[in-house]
Amino acid sequence: MNSISRRAVLRGGAALAVAGFMSSPARAIGHLTTGDGELTIMADGFIKLPLSAAMPDVPQAELEKLLTDNGLATDALVNDCNVTVLRKGEQLVIFDAGAGPNFLPSTGRLASNLAEAGIDPTAVTDVVFTHAHPDHIWGVTDDFDELLFPEARYHISQTEWDFWRSEGALDAMPEARRNFVPGARNRFDRIEDKVSFFMPGDEVIEGVEVVGTPGHTPGHSSFMVHGGDTPVHILGDAATNLAVSLERPDWPTGADQDPDTAIKTRTALLDRLANDKAWVIGFHFPHPGAGTIERKGAAYRFVTA
Numbered sequence: 001m002n003s004i005s006r007r008a009v010l011r012g013g014a015a016l017a018v019a020g021f022m023s024s025p026a027r028a029i030g031h032l033t034t035g036d037g038e039l040t041i042m043a044d045g046f047i048k049l050p051l052s053a054a055m056p057d058v059p060q061a062e063l064e065k066l067l068t069d070n071g072l073a074t075d076a077l078v079n080d081c082n083v084t085v086l087r088k089g090e091q092l093v094i095f096d097a098g099a100g101p102n103f104l105p106s107t108g109r110l111a112s113n114l115a116e117a118g119i120d121p122t123a124v125t126d127v128v129f130t131h132a133h134p135d136h137i138w139g140v141t142d143d144f145d146e147l148l149f150p151e152a153r154y155h156i157s158q159t160e161w162d163f164w165r166s167e168g169a170l171d172a173m174p175e176a177r178r179n180f181v182p183g184a185r186n187r188f189d190r191i192e193d194k195v196s197f198f199m200p201g202d203e204v205i206e207g208v209e210v211v212g213t214p215g216h217t218p219g220h221s222s223f224m225v226h227g228g229d230t231p232v233h234i235l236g237d238a239a240t241n242l243a244v245s246l247e248r249p250d251w252p253t254g255a256d257q258d259p260d261t262a263i264k265t266r267t268a269l270l271d272r273l274a275n276d277k278a279w280v281i282g283f284h285f286p287h288p289g290a291g292t293i294e295r296k297g298a299a300y301r302f303v304t305a
Ligand SMILES: [Zn+2]
Pocket: 133, 135, 136, 237, 283, 284
């Protein structure tokens, strides 16, 4: 039995479905085309955080009002996790590896959802990371502690790699996030002989531009997929909760390592994306997280694909 069918059997095929998986047109939910590239958005699960942990430094009453106005619960922020797969010619590229089996009970669905969608992880040629937080990188290893994408080349920001391996990384983490450091280092060790580094402005894959979006982490990167009439921007965590990030991009979040830099990055990026009328895929937006950004007064709103 090969590894995929073995996984599928073990997991009993339990999977979140890929919403609206269609081959065309470009605007179908869960699936976008751009030139010769096809993008499919896979669910990895969701993360639920108490408001006091997600947004500790904003007026809680204003936050609750914003959530209520958006029809959202006020006991916690719930963020989905969306992994993007790009098929382009011979290349099968995955943007972030999901959380894998060892982060939260509500995450780690990627492997079973890939199997469900008929995507063979051993056929993945490239894994491109936005950053090295657990929900984005811990999934490089599966429940057998083997590499989920054994044939892939891995790509990560040089700044990001150097930060997590630096002596100062532990000191930079609040107590609740200290396990992020050994978690990232452990995965780095596993991919060390298969990794390539990029910097902002580089072309990580042909037609895929690295956009430096620091603040959430030191080397956080987003990616602009060119080639079609409309570019597609893979946002990562430059914006996290859809309602909060777009209505109050100026609010500091508990998840951003350097909140001031993250606010500058987020406001500048939303401005660019609204100007470009680019398609956007938000890693933590409600699944599948694809749409466009429009201005709404001094802030922004999301128009789903
Ligand atoms: Zn994240």
